[in-house]
Amino acid sequence: MVPTHLFLLTLLLLLPPCSPLAPPLDVAIIGGGPCGLATAIALHKASPSTSVRIYERDPYPFAPKGATVAISRAGWRALRCIDRPVHDELRAACAAVESLRILPIRAGSPATAAPGFARRALFLAGLLNKLLRRLRLRPLPIIKVNLWHSVRCTLAARAVALLGPAALQAGALASVSPSPAGGFSLTFSGAPPVSARVVLACDGASSATRLLCPLEPQAGELLADEGKSVWRGLAPGVAAGGAAFFLRDAEEELLAVTFPAGDGGSSWTVAAKALEGKSKGPADALERLLGVLPPRDPSYEPLERLYRCVEATPAGAIENRLKIRRFGEGAPPFGAATSGLAFLGDAAHPVRPTGEGIALALEDAWALGDVVKRAGGVGPDQLRAYEVGRLPRVRQVSGRVKKVADAYYKGGGGGDEPVEKVERMRMKPL
Numbered sequence: 261m262v263p264t265h266l267f268l269l270t271l272l273l274l275l276p277p278c279s280p281l282a283p284p285l286d287v288a289i290i291g292g293g294p295c296g297l298a299t300a301i302a303l304h305k306a307s308p309s310t311s312v313r314i315y316e317r318d319p320y321p322f323a324p325k326g327a328t329v330a331i332s333r334a335g336w337r338a339l340r341c342i343d344r345p346v347h348d349e350l351r352a353a354c355a356a357v358e359s360l361r362i363l364p365i366r367a368g369s370p371a372t373a374a375p376g377f378a379r380r381a382l383f384l385a386g387l388l389n390k391l392l393r394r395l396r397l398r399p400l401p402i403i404k405v406n407l408w409h410s411v412r413c414t415l416a417a418r419a420v421a422l423l424g425p426a427a428l429q430a431g432a433l434a435s436v437s438p439s440p441a442g443g444f445s446l447t448f449s450g451a452p453p454v455s456a457r458v459v460l461a462c463d464g465a466s467s468a469t470r471l472l473c474p475l476e477p478q479a480g481e482l483l484a485d486e487g488k489s490v491w492r493g494l495a496p497g498v499a500a501g502g503a504a505f506f507l508r509d510a511e512e513e514l515l516a517v518t519f520p521a522g523d524g525g526s527s528w529t530v531a532a533k534a535l536e537g538k539s540k541g542p543a544d545a546l547e548r549l550l551g552v553l554p555p556r557d558p559s560y561e562p563l564e565r566l567y568r569c570v571e572a573t574p575a576g577a578i579e580n581r582l583k584i585r586r587f588g589e590g591a592p593p594f595g596a597a598t599s600g601l602a603f604l605g606d607a608a609h610p611v612r613p614t615g616e617g618i619a620l621a622l623e624d625a626w627a628l629g630d631v632v633k634r635a636g637g638v639g640p641d642q643l644r645a646y647e648v649g650r651l652p653r654v655r656q657v658s659g660r661v662k663k664v665a666d667a668y669y670k671g672g673g674g675g676d677e678p679v680e681k682v683e684r685m686r687m688k689p690l
């Protein structure tokens with residue numbers, strides 16, 4: 261008879277060696293949009309020994325989608341302070357808008373409600389640029405724009421170069437469970453499970469992380485529905501020649517915008533009164549969009565141009581319901597309720613689409629990087645410090661964006677938020 265302890269010892273020796281458990285990550289970032297990718301770069305710059313991994317539901321390299329983003333000055337400054345090379349690359353990829361016209365969406369409609377001075381200033385700028393082109397001089401850009409897709413690709417390539425290829429994983433978050441000892445266990449569809457000390461939700465306005473964390477306020481409490489559907493797409497085959505068009509119908513609150521895209525083609529965005537239900541995919545989104553546009557009119561070139569763009573969108577359109585973060589009375593607190601978790605970018609504070617959404621997301625990335633750099637690492641305390649420091653500016657910028665967007669949609673007026681002066685944010689390189 262073999263004694264039990266000898267039997268167990270023999271068994272242990274015969275067993276193959278166990279593979280060591282993967283060490284927990286310091287930071288798991290959910291969402292590889294502009295915010296998640298910029299945050300990964302910022303954290304790496306702030307604390308190179310911190311292990312960071314981004315989980316993005318779209319496989320990398322990314323397929324083109326989205327439309328144009330006009331990154332505001334504050335966004336560019338944040339990007340430059342996060343990482344100069346990525347800033348310079350994106351700056352060089354900008355498409356210049358040389359003329360911008362605000363027109364009615366239907367031929368013969370009365371003049372749009374856009375402020376007269378703005379229309380006149382834009383008309384003169386367009387005229388000046390026409391003259392400069394005739395004189396073979398370089399036109400002056402009215403604004404410079406990037407594609408959402410190229411922002412995401414450039415940031416992704418830089419994140420992979422700095423953090424290594426394993427830092428960007430294709431995987432959609434499926435579950436997130438805080439563990440009693442601190443930290444989180446996360447599962448994904450498309451990627452192995454992982455544990456992480458800190459989770460940063462950068463997964464956009466319909467944040468899956470928020471949905472999966474029962475302690476967190478959900479979309480119904482946090483977001484105000486703007487009653488609008490927004491469609492976006494890229495039309496690589498439709499040349500824009502530096503011209504942007506805003507086609508509006510103030511009464512129906514319909515706004516269609518076409519912009520030059522960096523590749524010589526066009527990008528387009530349409531905002532209209534919200535449609536019932538959700539689109540089933542890009543082709544269905546396009547069908548739904550055609551239902552809200554005025555019928556084709558071959559005699560009215562601006563609308564024909566929009567139709568050419570929409571029909572030349574190879575991957576179909578993306579459709580979203582416009583929702584913005586509520587602030588003030590009755591709104592849930594800005595900070596996350598779960599220790600070790602923070603929301604950044606559109607997952608924390610979606611705004612109306614005037615270009616400030618992406619700038620706020622880049623500022624968030626820098627601001628968290630700055631807190632982490634000063635603390636020498638990242639943990640729940642740094643996340644809370646970030647949220648406290650960030651709230652006043654996010655609130656101010658959100659209020660201003662609402663006001664600006666009301667002027668677009670309604671031809672004047674403003675939001676109900678008091679608009680304070682938005683101070684320039686002081687930033688230095690990470």
Ligand SMILES: Cc1cc2nc3c(=O)[nH]c(=O)nc-3n(C[C@H](O)[C@H](O)[C@H](O)COP(=O)(O)OP(=O)(O)OC[C@H]3O[C@@H](n4cnc5c(N)ncnc54)[C@H](O)[C@@H]3O)c2cc1C
Nearest residue numbers: 291293294295317326327328432433463464468605606617
């Ligand atoms: C496809 C798309 C196109 C856009 N195009 C424009 C545009 O043309 N013009 C404009 O002004 N604004 C656009 N926006 C919105 C704008 O980009 C945001 O205001 C701004 O970029 C904030 O960035 P963000 O990274 O916080 O959020 P987002 O840009 O929304 O990025 C969120 C990221 O999270 C990923 N994600 C979502 N759920 C999961 C999950 N469960 N697991 C893993 N990953 C997940 C998404 O795929 C996405 O990459 C677009 C947003 C999206 C998602």
